[in-house]
Amino acid sequence: MKVSQVLHMNGGVGEASYANNSLVQQQVLSLTKSIREEAITSLYCSAYPNSLAIADLGCSSGPNTLLVVSEFIKVVEKLCRELNHESPEYKVFLNDLPGNDFNNIFRSLDNFKKRLHGETETEMDQCYISGVPGSFYGRIFPNQSLHFVHSSYSLMWLSKVPENVNNNKGNIYMARTSPSNVLTAYYNQFQSDFSLFLKCRAKEVVEGGRMILTFLGRKSDKKYSKECCYIWELMAIALNDMVLQGTIKEEELDTFNIPQYTPSPSEVKLEVLKEGSFTIDRLGVSEVNWNALDQWNALACESQMSESLGDGAYNVMQCMRAVSEPLLVRHFGESIIDELFDRYQEILVDRMSKEKTKFVNVTVVLTRNP
Template identity: 85%
Template sequence: MEVPQVLHMNGGVGEASYATNSLVQERVISLTKAIREEAAISLFCNSYPRSLAIADLGCSSGPNTLLVVSEFIKVIEKLCGELNYESPEYKVFLNDLPGNDFNTIFRSVDRFKESLRSETKTKTGPCYISGVPGSFYGRIFPNQSLHFVHSSYSLQWLSKVPENVNNNKGNIYMARTSPSNVLTAYYNQFQRDFSLFLKCRAEELIEGGRMMLTVLGRESDIMYSKECCYIWELMAMALNDMVLEGIIKEEQVDTFNIPQYTPSPSEVKLEVLKEGSFAIDQLGVSEVNWNALENWNAFECESQMYESHSDGPYNVTQCMRAVSEPLLISHFGESIIEELFNRYQKILIDRMSKEKTKFVNVTILLTRKS
């Protein structure tokens, strides 16, 4: 499986699309809003640049894509109004892998700009938005061209499936039954990828530029901790049940591994310190429920509506389908998808009725050293 060619969220705005099923990700973005606002103000007041370049890496598509950009610009516009300072121009770069649904993003740009003008009290500076396809595990911008880099719920995805994990029988990710070499292979791939990511961004950010990253992670030092691996274990259960019934072959499951690593705060910190280009301003952990609606009050759910399906396991199933369906189709084919997610939902109904299920998020704010 060539990850850059097949990894992307479900496009469009249909029932199984990422746009319709990314309320969990929106909640994660909202939890880190105060940190971003503080970083934006500090960045702007450091040099009062006439032009601000902002990059969102792993932008996907849907209502969350321009959310961070909108918040960033509003903060700067408010600050300019308070200081009686002329608004800067904004250069916005939206990055994701080539399979991302950029067309949906581009169709929303005019509406985004109109909304921004109506919500800011000042005469907003010009805003230029570009799509930048490509893997962020490599250079994607010119030297020292960016002021602020943001990424949320993207860096847990690896550049490729780790090598030497062929003996991860019956599992599709790190699990309690995974051999030690599988866990080591996943960790080593994370180290290589994240170190390269930091090196590339260090070359692209100006000195003093800021970078804020939120990654799906874990608090525990145990790599196969339930808090990060359980949701994939339950999907593996559904796949293995299909093997027992002859719907798919055992070999297909044994050769399928999710290209993801969910790091702990200490693992993230270690790689930043080893790479050496960034100072750590903040590092923290937050939690959100698997069921998106449990994270919000009813009146806060206007952007992505679930009235017709308020059932928690259904929401989680659709969220995971929006995220993983392209990977699954590339390996198993499209014919098994409906059956797989029907079974997965039944497993979730059972497990979510018996226990509290949460995602753990690791957030880090960095400053590019001089």
């Protein structure tokens, strides 16, 4: 399976769309906002460029797509006012795989510029926004053309399903019961992909340019840690139940594996140091609840807790459906999807009522070396 031809978030604005089910990703962007503002300020004040090129890799579509771009421009415009500088020209590149819903993004651009003009009191006639379809595991921009690269919750997706994982029986990702060769294959694919990503960006980012990358990751050194694998293990339970029922063939399940790797900070650091083109300015982890609405649910009274748990599981299920449905449809067909996610939601209700469930995020800030 060529992941670049299949992988994309659910498009449109329907109930199962990514646009309506990306609150977790929005919370992660909020958690890392101060880190980005610090890097943007440092970047601008190091050279005061007349033109700035910004790339968001794995931009997807929906309310989060232009958040970082808006934030970048606001920070620079504030600095320009404080320093009595003219506003620079902004060249914005929104990158994702060809299956991404770019049309939804393009339809939102006029309103985006109007809103940004109102918030910054700056004309946006020197803000040029382009869509750039293609895999970031290859060259997508000219040499030394970018000042700032951002990617959040995209780089854990691999360029392909690792080879030699056909014996990952009953699993769809790394799991406690995965053979050691499966864990090794996933790690090797991550190393290969992330090293290639860094090599490509090293040619595209100017000297002193910044990159901020946030992965869905893990704190543990164990590749099959619950911190990163549990969400997929629960989906595998639903799929195995459907095998027992006869809805899915066993060989279909045994040949399906998620093309993702959730690295630890040390694994990210190792690849950056090995490639050698970037200096690590900052490397850290953060956490966000599976159910992004938990902070509101925590305020619910006891009589509402059962309903809140059901709502929370539904929110998590919809988030995972928006992310994984295209891959599942390609492999199993569309007819099993509704039943699968109904089962998945029931499993989530049970597990989320008994355990604290969180995603771990690994964020690294990099500066392009001379």
